[in-house]
Amino acid sequence: MELNRLVSELANFLQVVRFQDYCPNGLQVEGRPEVRRIVTGVTASQALIDAAIEVNADAIMVHHGYFWRGEPAEVTGIKRKRLKQLLTHDISLLAYHLPLDAHTEVGNNVQLGKVLGWPIVRYLDDKTMLPMTVLPDDISLQQLSDHVSKQLNRQAQLLGEPDRQVRTVAWCTGAAQSYIQQAVSADIDVFLSGEVSEPTWHTVQETGTAYIVAGHHATERYGIQALGQWLAENYGIEHIFIEVENPI
Incomplete structure (x- = not known):
């Protein structure tokens, strides 16, 4: 091509x-x-x-x-x-x-939701950067964090009470920790992103919205793969995804 x-x-x-x-x-x-x-x-x-x-x-x-x-x-x-x-x-x-983060077909957020088994119910913003889901049943924060760790093959970090039961989850991949404020405003039980900042701990303690840190690299592996596959399927370009490990 x-x-x-x-x-x-x-x-x-x-x-x-x-x-x-x-x-x-x-x-x-x-x-x-x-x-x-x-x-x-x-x-x-x-x-x-x-x-x-x-x-x-x-x-x-x-x-x-x-x-x-x-x-x-x-x-x-x-x-x-x-x-x-x-x-x-x-x-x-x-x-x-950002165009890859927000895309509603191959984007990082959509693809991460698919990997985690979280169908998007709606977006909490007008740029399709902040999806949310409603889990089929109440689940403990620890169970949810363990599920994320298993699906991403990376140990997630949990900020919140492990035994607390939760139902609603919002997420944004990468360095999107500031989006927790919008999750709090929407009364979401858990927010997930790739990275975390020092103020995030205080937000969790003072609002009740828990936080799962799943890794910047780990949460953003899937959009680029989906985009490459889209090219292969629509234009016949040979596509090879190469994983370069990154613990961050």
Whole structure:
């Protein structure tokens, strides 16, 4: 598939123009003009680039790319090494951040809900970033946390009373801990995200809305895989997802 067409189709599918983001969404590094094999991963790390080179990928597509707002502009150190490898091997880099979080078909939040068996009842925001579900039965916080740990193959951290019975859950992947305030306002029993901040503990203690910390990387593995599979099914591009382990 022609690279320019691929970028255009993804921009339309993910509705990139809707978002004011912290980084450029779409083509970040231009490589060869045709894309037959694409590697997907969570972050455009050196390990992912090396793995893509090994399988002779034409392009890499990630959730966390480069050129973040506020980062140093100089092309030095690890940034230089990463870009040099991409340019030397003529590999394109595409990245989709908030558009991939919010997408209602392949997005990180939708896909995490599927992995956890949580059908979306409604969204608590107008950007489809904060879904919620109602569990079929009351369950203890500890049981819910154990379920998350099992499904994500990663030990989740629970903030709240383990024996407390809960029914409603809201979530947002990655570094979305501030969304707990909207969950509190909606009287949600449990909020889940990838990371946690120091003030979150106090919010849990003072409001009664519990918090499950499931890992930034662990919660954002699934959207990029679904997007790669969408490309494979609709455009015949060979898709390879490569997992680069990250405990954060």
